[in-house]
Amino acid sequence: MKITLRIWILIIALVLSIIAIRPGFQSGVVITSIDQDSLLVKEGLGTGEIIKDINGKEIKNKQDYAQILTELFSDKVEKRTDIKTNKNEYTVLTNNTFGITVENVPKTRIQTGLDLRGGARALVQPDVQISSSELDDLVEISRNRLNVYGLSDVNIKGVSDLSGDKFLLIEIAGATPADLEKLIGQQGKFEAKIGNKSVFSGENKDVRNVCRNDATCAAVTSCSPAQGAYFCNFAFTIYLSEEAADRHAQITKNVTLDETGQYLSEKLVLLIDGNEVESLLISSGLRGQATTQISIQGSGTGTTRDDALKNTRAEMRQLQTILLTGSLPYKLNIVRLDTISPSLGEEFSYTLLMAGIVSIIAVSLIIFVRYRKIKISLSLLITSFSEIIIILGVAAFLRWNLDLPSIAGILATIGTGVDQQIVILDEAFRSKIVSIKQRMKQALFVIVSAYLTAVVSLIPLYKAGAGLFKGFALTTLIGITAGVLITRPAFSDMIKKLEEN
């Protein structure tokens, strides 16, 4: 069979798509996020690097990684650990896990959405109408907060819907922190008061800097058991502006000492969004002093020591984040929040794949029964699979996350694609009165008309529902466009050739 120009175009499109998908068989685990206080940050390890080997043991997948971690750190003894990645070698001395999260190296560049991969998606709405530029600011502040907090695999964007409402869409892949709601839903209005007077707040650039990731000025100071639980304390230093320091001096000047004489009788009270989070004793030596350095203290609890430690670190990090990133000029409501378990996703992808393959095979069988020609069934099978590959290729190229609506879109496209191939087939085998060229032209007319109706009916979907169904619109558009431009012409040529032979 001679390969015509249109079939060549299909072949080229397929090759390009496969390059875009780039299937790979690399083993190892890829680093998806690193805690800011991880020792490995200082060593220069970055996200995206692939860990190949730890202490001479090959790491093939997540299971290997988890196993080696338990082997290394179950006894809590400090050990030298050599980590080899695809870029570099690192050596750390530690008795604790590295503070990184890893994933298996993806086999392809196709990115699946949260509903398949697991993760969290939140749609956040301000309680006032905001402008587009205010929405941009909100995106910036939220991104900043999540980054400062140490979440890296995060996608934040502002979206608006058909009625002009604006939202913040936050998508976090993989494991999500339990305090996500607090982190993104908080207005973060911070204020420190002595008595009724404000000493410093988040608004006026009072806080110059916040110490973090530096054990000399930010650390969990002590942990102790009490009443069947553990309590840990943390402390970190913040640096105030001169004005705030002066204010501190003015306010404390007239405060009396308490009965012990060690502290002032008024405490420094920290408020976030109007709620008291900590109250700190002020040592008598600070009375009337313009101090620019203040130590912020707090605590956390847990049922075990590890739990308490973890919670305390999280508390500290949250406070640091808020102090550092400032507050929002309005309240936020989480209007939609989905957290999806990754364990459900894996099997789901398999099921979807199976549904797709079985469907296409069934359709090819029906076509075989109808036309009794194996070559035709095969052409149809090839064309349908080509279409899937092209959609996936374009999606990988656009770095589009394939979520459930996107996959529904792919299935819809295959369905309409098969329909149009049948139109071509029947046109080819129908009457011999008009030339095959004429008949193919006729088939193409039907196809283009159907294409146009489909395109226009997808347009309204693009914005409706704050773009939650954009995926469906996009994959369907890619699919039917590739169909009209690439696969359908190629298929009609294949059939023409088969018919001529």
Added chain:
Amino acid sequence: MDETETRNWYDRYYKFTMILPLTFLLFSIVYLVNFNIREGDLIYKDVSLTGGTIITVLDKKVNIEDVKKALEVQFPDLAIRKISELRTGSQKGFFLETKADVKEAKPALEKHLGYNLTQENSSVEFSGSALSSGFYQQLRFAVLLAFVFMAIVVFLVFRTFVPSFAVILSAFADIIMTIVMVDLLGISLSLAGIIAFLMLIGYSVDTDILLTSRLLKQRDYKLNRQLYDAFKTGITMTLTSIAAVGISLAIIYSYSDVLRQIFTILLIGLGFDIVNTWLTNAPLLKWYIESKEDKS
């Protein structure tokens, strides 16, 4: 001579075939008007449209009936469905759906199960009621707009009133009848279910466009032969779609509420499409072409 006889029969009675679908369409419209008066909307809505919480729990052991009984008192609108393993049919977990806020539903469920729901063992979806109803309005509007756009394109493509109208009528009937069927089956529509109606517009006009363009643009055979050819093509198209959608539905059934609903709606819609394309659109078109030929 069988074929000639059938054709003669068809020529004589074809207009009457429209009675069946048109009666059904009329019944559907009356039903929907009544339904709208009774329920305040054309469909039953699930929590993704009204606001509420959906929790998916992976738990192979828990007795789902017990969960239901325990929580029904606090959440009267509670709906629970089992998720089962595709190959063995054994329990994998369950879906729980309620209009209540996640802050009430999650702790209550945790208390009954005796363990915390984490990302390891569960998925939680929550949407606020104002947002959900807002999205619902928008998607409904999107479907309406899509339908209008589709109608405009059909008119532009065929440029004649009756054939274009027949295509649009058939798509309209598909959608209306599918809504009625969905209501009769007691299905509560989700956000994704509305997307299915959008997909249905696409599937439904495909066969109608094929039929119309075959009959209007090509004059190589007699009308009935052309109609029969178009029918053969169109029915193959719809049957392959039904096969693909049906198989996908069977495989996906217990896995995803979203896809299950999309495929169910498509399956119903494709079924009606056979009726509306071949018993409404085809006779209308034949009528139109023959009366035009009589005049000329």
